[in-house]
Amino acid sequence: MAQVVFEPWNDPKAKPLIQFKGVTKRFGEFTAIDNQTFDIYEREFFALLGPSGCGKTTMMRMLAGFEKPTEGKILLAGQDLAPIPPNKRSVNMMFQSYALFPHLSVWENIAFGLKRDGKPKDEIAARVEEMLKLTRLQQFAKRKPHQISGGQRQRVALARSLAKAPKLLLLDEPLGALDAKLRQATQFELMDIQEKTGTTFVIVTHDQEEAMTVASRVAVMDNGRIIQADTPARIYEMPNSVYVADFIGEVTIIPGTARKSGEGYEISYAEGMAPLYAETETAFANGETCHIALRPEKVAISADKPEDRRNAVQGKIIDIAYLGNLSTYHVALPNGQMIKSQTANTRRLSRRGFTWEDTVWLSWTDTAAVLLKG
Amino acid sequence: MRRFALIFLPYIWLLALFLVPFLIVLKISLSDIATAIPPYTPTLDFSQGWQGIKAFFGALDFENFAFLTTDDLYWKSYISSLQIAFFATLLTLLVGYPIAYGMANAPDHWRPTLMMLVILPFWTSFLIRVYSWMGILSTEGYLNQVLLKFGVISEPLIILNTPTAVYIGIVYTYLPFMILPIYSALERMDGSLLEAAEDLGCSRLTAFWLITVPLSRTGIIAGCFLVFIPVIGEFVIPSLLGGSQTLMIGKVLWEEFFNNRDWPVASAVAVVLLLILIIPIVLFQRNEQKQREAEE
Amino acid sequence: MRRLTWFNATSLTLGFAFLYLPMIILITYSFNESKLVTVWAGFSTKWYGELFNNQSFLDAAWVTVKVAVASSTIATILGTMAALVLVRAGRFYGRTLFSGMIYAPLVMPEVITGLSLLLLFIGIGLDRGIFTIILAHTTFSMCFVSVVVSSRLVTFDRSLEEAALDLGCSPFDAFRLVTLPIIAPAVISGWLLAFTLSLDDLVIASFTAGPSATTLPIKIWSAVRLGVSPEINALSTIMIGIVAVGVISASLITKRASLRQQADERAAVHA
Numbered sequence: 001m002a003q004v005v006f007e008p009w010n011d012p013k014a015k016p017l018i019q020f021k022g023v024t025k026r027f028g029e030f031t032a033i034d035n036q037t038f039d040i041y042e043r044e045f046f047a048l049l050g051p052s053g054c055g056k057t058t059m060m061r062m063l064a065g066f067e068k069p070t071e072g073k074i075l076l077a078g079q080d081l082a083p084i085p086p087n088k089r090s091v092n093m094m095f096q097s098y099a100l101f102p103h104l105s106v107w108e109n110i111a112f113g114l115k116r117d118g119k120p121k122d123e124i125a126a127r128v129e130e131m132l133k134l135t136r137l138q139q140f141a142k143r144k145p146h147q148i149s150g151g152q153r154q155r156v157a158l159a160r161s162l163a164k165a166p167k168l169l170l171l172d173e174p175l176g177a178l179d180a181k182l183r184q185a186t187q188f189e190l191m192d193i194q195e196k197t198g199t200t201f202v203i204v205t206h207d208q209e210e211a212m213t214v215a216s217r218v219a220v221m222d223n224g225r226i227i228q229a230d231t232p233a234r235i236y237e238m239p240n241s242v243y244v245a246d247f248i249g250e251v252t253i254i255p256g257t258a259r260k261s262g263e264g265y266e267i268s269y270a271e272g273m274a275p276l277y278a279e280t281e282t283a284f285a286n287g288e289t290c291h292i293a294l295r296p297e298k299v300a301i302s303a304d305k306p307e308d309r310r311n312a313v314q315g316k317i318i319d320i321a322y323l324g325n326l327s328t329y330h331v332a333l334p335n336g337q338m339i340k341s342q343t344a345n346t347r348r349l350s351r352r353g354f355t356w357e358d359t360v361w362l363s364w365t366d367t368a369a370v371l372l373k374g
Numbered sequence: 375m376r377r378f379a380l381i382f383l384p385y386i387w388l389l390a391l392f393l394v395p396f397l398i399v400l401k402i403s404l405s406d407i408a409t410a411i412p413p414y415t416p417t418l419d420f421s422q423g424w425q426g427i428k429a430f431f432g433a434l435d436f437e438n439f440a441f442l443t444t445d446d447l448y449w450k451s452y453i454s455s456l457q458i459a460f461f462a463t464l465l466t467l468l469v470g471y472p473i474a475y476g477m478a479n480a481p482d483h484w485r486p487t488l489m490m491l492v493i494l495p496f497w498t499s500f501l502i503r504v505y506s507w508m509g510i511l512s513t514e515g516y517l518n519q520v521l522l523k524f525g526v527i528s529e530p531l532i533i534l535n536t537p538t539a540v541y542i543g544i545v546y547t548y549l550p551f552m553i554l555p556i557y558s559a560l561e562r563m564d565g566s567l568l569e570a571a572e573d574l575g576c577s578r579l580t581a582f583w584l585i586t587v588p589l590s591r592t593g594i595i596a597g598c599f600l601v602f603i604p605v606i607g608e609f610v611i612p613s614l615l616g617g618s619q620t621l622m623i624g625k626v627l628w629e630e631f632f633n634n635r636d637w638p639v640a641s642a643v644a645v646v647l648l649l650i651l652i653i654p655i656v657l658f659q660r661n662e663q664k665q666r667e668a669e670e
Numbered sequence: 671m672r673r674l675t676w677f678n679a680t681s682l683t684l685g686f687a688f689l690y691l692p693m694i695i696l697i698t699y700s701f702n703e704s705k706l707v708t709v710w711a712g713f714s715t716k717w718y719g720e721l722f723n724n725q726s727f728l729d730a731a732w733v734t735v736k737v738a739v740a741s742s743t744i745a746t747i748l749g750t751m752a753a754l755v756l757v758r759a760g761r762f763y764g765r766t767l768f769s770g771m772i773y774a775p776l777v778m779p780e781v782i783t784g785l786s787l788l789l790l791f792i793g794i795g796l797d798r799g800i801f802t803i804i805l806a807h808t809t810f811s812m813c814f815v816s817v818v819v820s821s822r823l824v825t826f827d828r829s830l831e832e833a834a835l836d837l838g839c840s841p842f843d844a845f846r847l848v849t850l851p852i853i854a855p856a857v858i859s860g861w862l863l864a865f866t867l868s869l870d871d872l873v874i875a876s877f878t879a880g881p882s883a884t885t886l887p888i889k890i891w892s893a894v895r896l897g898v899s900p901e902i903n904a905l906s907t908i909m910i911g912i913v914a915v916g917v918i919s920a921s922l923i924t925k926r927a928s929l930r931q932q933a934d935e936r937a938a939v940h941a
Contacts, residue, residue, distance in 0.1 A: 066569055086572045099570035103588045113574030164574065381759060384752040384812065388771040391809040395786035398793055473685035476678035490921045495689055497913045499870050501887050502906040506692035509699065509898040514708045516695055549689065607779025609873055614894065624781045631785060644782045655777050
């Protein structure tokens with residue numbers, strides 16, 4: 001069966017649902033969003049990822065209508081959003097605090113938005129039932145928000161914001177208040193509901209794992225700018241900058257200078273050390289400064305020098321982080337450069353090979369490292 | 375033993391100076407005037423043992439309470455007290471809510487000052503605060519002077535010694551009791567609730583009615599009871615501002631006691647007043663209880 | 671998020687004007703030259719002079735202060751004990767009656783409290799005077815004190831006391847050295863509240879005072895019943911001034927203390 005790949009951003013004919021056109025937002029002297037232009041497509045699960053204060057929440061509040069752009073335009077299905085107040089937008093938001101009305105029952109909370117539209121009673125009842133079923137909350141319909149658990153509250157908030165069948169649903173740190181176990185389960189539930197309803201989701205989060213899990217595309221933000229917006233796999237494997245490489249997952253960054261050599265580049269990174277080799281899509285001039293970004297799981301660790309690898313360096317184990325399923329070794333090269341290597345602990349502890357102060361060889365393939373500008 | 379000592383002293387104090395006096399009021403309200411001075415009959419004579427106790431209770435009667443129903447001054451005063459308390463509470467709410475709302479929405483660094491400004495009058499003498507309105511509301515008072523000067527009226531308004539003056543005095547003196555509980559309810563409210571309501575299609579005004587008002591309900595109820603309950607028994611305000619037209623039961627009790635020297639009737643008036651107060655007090659307690667449970 | 675809209679600004683301005691204008695007018699006219707209080711006839715402090723020459727006012731003021739200090743001090747001790755009983759003593763015989771007797775005076779109309787105490791004093795043949803006023807004021811203000819102190823005791827972390835016991839304190843020492851210093855602000859505000867209630871009280875004092883002792887509110891009351899007088903305006907101004915200075919300095923002290931605490935915490939973080 002031929003799987004249709006969902007990649008509207010690669011399809012020049014696809015019409016975006018949301019368009020940011022040169023959007024800038026300033027609060028007094030402070031620039032929260034700096035001249036941003038990008039598109040979000042229908043049925044997408046779009047994640048805005050970044051540290052606190054990077055502008056991701058401002059981006060979302062502009063979509064909801066609680067803030068207005070200082071410059072530029074935001075279009076929803078081709079229509080300028082600026083003159084539409086929040087209560088007239090077909091955009092709904094799930095709040096970080098959930099913002100459930102404490103004096104109303106679960107049922108009334110979900111029906112709240114529908115009642116504002118003046119829909120007939122039986123239609124409202126049917127829609128609320130549907131939402132309760134979707135979020136598995138039927139038996140809690142009569143409870144008040146303080147009588148249910150955190151996970152259930154989260155689902156009520158989701159049901160309430162989905163009830164009006166918005167074109168776009170905004171989720172502000174939707175899982176922030178849940179504990180780690182519950183968060184994982186809820187991530188899958190969220191994806192499931194997104195798929196079932198076909199609604200476009202925009203999620204704001206500072207948790208990279210969450211963004212990588214749920215989103216079709218992740219936009220990594222810093223200082224009011226989107227640094228890179230791409231699929232989780234490409235963000236991880238092909239970061240476009242040191243910032244993105246460093247923000248997502250664990251990485252070793254080695255600064256150096258590049259020199260063309262065959263298919264790829266030789267990178268000299270320290271006096272007296274043999275240059276490293278990397279093949280990459282980006283072009284570098286001879287002698288240009290660059291950064292090698294090396295994911296720890298792509299670095300193999302061995303007692304003897306592997307013969308078939310062009311990239312092999314010797315060093316001493318300084319630290320071992322034992323995580324149960326994985327172990328990360330921090331290895332210091334003779335020049336002081338640290339490289340992280342990660343191995344899966346497929347065997348029991350007693351059979352583990354290396355310990356502190358051991359001298360080991362680290363090696364990786366020609367395509368394992370990413371070469372970054374700057 | 376230590377625990378016993380701790381309980382003993384305040385317990386005895388309250389028994390002797392709160393409960394016993396109240397039982398005396400109850401007893402006298404059921405007694406007859408024998409002479410102009412106490413003791414009123416019957417007196418409890420323990421030397422006669424059980425017979426004495428029986429004689430004591432046998433001689434008590436509801437004559438004074440019956441008397442309260444014969445003279446329409448009394449029931450009119452009760453009704454009028456309730457009526458004045460009710461409308462004054464409503465007025466205080468109307469004046470107090472916008473102030474509490476304004477305080478809760480004021481910038482953070484203003485709020486301690488605003489809070490202090492609301493509490494300050496509470497520490498100032500009640501009597502002086504009521505008295506300050508006498509100069510304003512009298513026929514030659516400051517209000518009439520200003521209104522006449524600007525040509526708003528041509529004849530001075532007669533406000534002092536009317537129920538209007540009583541209402542103004544009550545709203546003025548009890549305003550902090552209304553503002554503080556409403557303010558604390560509004561201040562606790564999560565601002566994102568209003569954004570959520572707007573997001574779900576409410577205008578600002580509907581969001582106010584559907585979210586802000588219900589969520590400040592316990593504050594409103596607490597404020598209303600804190601005004602309503604003491605106003606029923608109020609004495610100073612009707613005496614200074616209400617003149618002879620305003621009937622309030624606190625004033626009637628005072629006059630019954632100090633002017634008519636009819637202690638049994640004054641006691642009966644007090645007992646009935648307490649019975650009337652029990653209902654709002656119980657309702658108030660229940661509201662407080664509910665609020666405490668909601669906070670947990 | 672918090673913006674001062676024109677609506678909020680208007681309601682705050684009007685509200686505080688309503689609260690403060692009467693007092694400002696009162697204070698202004700206390701400096702009026704004329705005996706006719708409603709007509710301005712130039713600035714003068716003569717009414718203050720007359721006030722300080724009026725021996726009966728000074729006597730009443732002295733009685734009031736004595737009553738207030740004595741009753742608020744006894745009420746603070748009894749009220750703190752009652753608060754400890756309410757919060758700590760658990761179940762004991764007559765607990766419901768006890769807490770009922772603590773809360774009832776808070777809502778009891780003053781006329782009834784006054785009447786009942788008077789009937790008691792007459793019943794047991796106690797001569798009315800300064801002593802009976804102190805008894806009466808102590809009784810109702812101890813209930814206010816116990817409410818203020820018990821609301822603080824509820825949130826008190828008992829492990830602090832347990833730590834003191836663990837380190838060798840006797841229960842009384844633990845209370846004296848650990849609990850009392852921590853609940854001290856509540857005890858002090860309880861005392862201040864009791865003091866103000868006593869200064870303020872007209873109705874209960876009228877019932878329980880005898881010919882030998884007259885308090886200031888009783889004195890003011892008999893004067894103002896005849897109408898507005900410039901002397902009373904002057905007296906009111908002095909009383910308002912004392913309260914304003916007290917409240918404002920108390921709030922400044924608490925503000926300074928909290929600012930200092932914040933600064934200390936910041937310093938501790940950066941150290």
